[in-house]
Amino acid sequence: MWITSSPTTVLTPTAIALGNFDGIHRGHQKVVRPILDPVFDSDRVIVRSHLLTGQERSSAHIYPTVVTFKPHPQEFFSGQKRQLLTPLPEKAQILERLGVEQLVLLPFDQNLAALSPQEFVEHLLIDQLQATRISVGADFRFGHKRAGTVEDLKAIAQKFGCEVRITPLHRLETERISSSQIRQALINGDISRANTLLGRSYSITGTVVTGQQLGRTIGFPTANLEVSDDKLLPRHGVYSVRVWTNNDTLPATSPQIGVMNLGCRPTVDNTPQTTLEIHLLDWSGDLYGQTLTITLEQFLRPEQKFASLDELKQQIAQDCLTTRQLVNYPTLPRREDGAS
Structure with missing residues (x-):
């Protein structure tokens, strides 16, 4: 074009x-x-x-x-x-x-x-x-x-x-469909309503950058996404997402499903800077430098501070299970050859 x-x-x-x-x-x-x-x-x-x-x-x-x-x-x-x-x-x-x-x-x-x-x-x-x-x-x-x-x-x-x-x-x-209504739905974490008004799932595109790599230490490696500063991000919290890449990094079954955390990571370091992390279910590998597009499918829960990393780990496992149930995705053995 x-x-x-x-x-x-x-x-x-x-x-x-x-x-x-x-x-x-x-x-x-x-x-x-x-x-x-x-x-x-x-x-x-x-x-x-x-x-x-x-x-x-x-x-x-x-x-x-x-x-x-x-x-x-x-x-x-x-x-x-x-x-x-x-x-x-x-x-x-x-x-x-x-x-x-x-x-x-x-x-x-x-x-x-x-x-x-x-x-x-x-x-x-x-x-x-x-x-x-x-x-x-x-x-x-x-x-x-x-x-x-x-x-x-x-x-x-x-x-x-x-x-x-x-x-x-x-x-x-x-209800009149308008950009303002969609923006408010995203800010409220009402992803279902935003997606209905859009006529498609709300998407976020960014580049995978190096993070603190703490996710892999608790068994849930994540891809940290750097997003354009003029992109509207939704409410802080945890989301079920689908993930695409613009190359052949992900397998032919792409898009993959995953769990996204958007926020300040209060359990780990409570950073003042908003971070966007994605854990891909059933796949791991090197995505550094790749451009990913994620679509938001469901808001799972607000961001919260846990008393320990073990509690955080248990909750992430539940988030992954909930995501599988929401998208009717089969349970597959995870690959362990190189965490992202």
């Missing part, structure tokens, strides 16, 4: 899904869907691109494009760093899997914030991005002081022959 922050390097013409899209949850996916429809010609007649070849395909192609802002407008106006459900690498990966061909990151600065609704649509979306279709959620606002509504967008774009699709707010039963 092509990613750019400069309108001068955008692949045009475009069909645009416009918004912040942090999390790319079920509601966001409904906004993205219209730009993935078969391309339209100037008369709004569907052109099946797979029937075209060569010059015809090149001239007919409209690039499905997500247009978002960097930094997040709330971060720009507040001056405070914002933790994200999907930092840029994750956002790009998910969008590419959906079929989006281009991600445009508009630099959100004072100049952009000062544009009137008319200027935002005419100069940016139409002139620079050459939008032929625009898809937004029903609550989208744009222009100086968020003065522009979706009806304003529709009226302005229509003057240039640009179609606007307005997607109703997506609800789960009576």
Whole structure:
């Protein structure tokens, strides 16, 4: 997927899904869907691109494009760093899997914030991005002081022959699905609710780094994961997880299941720094330097301080057993050839 922050390097013409899209949850996916429809010609007649070849395909192609802002407008106006459900690498990966061909990151600065609704649509979306279709959620606002509504967008774009699709707010039963709701669920440790609102399991990607290697001394070696500082982490505690790697380190049965501890390790050293450790069930080996992606499947318990390492060991064994039961995973003999 092509990613750019400069309108001068955008692949045009475009069909645009416009918004912040942090999390790319079920509601966001409904906004993205219209730009993935078969391309339209100037008369709004569907052109099946797979029937075209060569010059015809090149001239007919409209690039499905997500247009978002960097930094997040709330971060720009507040001056405070914002933790994200999907930092840029994750956002790009998910969008590419959906079929989006281009991600445009508009630099959100004072100049952009000062544009009137008319200027935002005419100069940016139409002139620079050459939008032929625009898809937004029903609550989208744009222009100086968020003065522009979706009806304003529709009226302005229509003057240039640009179609606007307005997607109703997506609800789960009576509750609106939003990034804010997902963030709060994660902070509360309500992983089931967060995953339901997302439409997939919440994921965390990071690099395995050297830890204190205390886990192996009690029979539960762990991989210590270093995560981007703009990634939103859930409530401190212990979780059942699935683990993927971007290479062949894990066996063909990957993903593996595991138990993740997120917190300050109060029984061991009560460090003020948050650590993320994963114990892989039924597998051990050298993962140092590898990139792992974990998906959170279930919150097991809050982080707690135990009276001894033996009590901690017993609880971890129970956490592993609970994880097997939750994911209906068979008990296999552990390999002992090289703890991580």
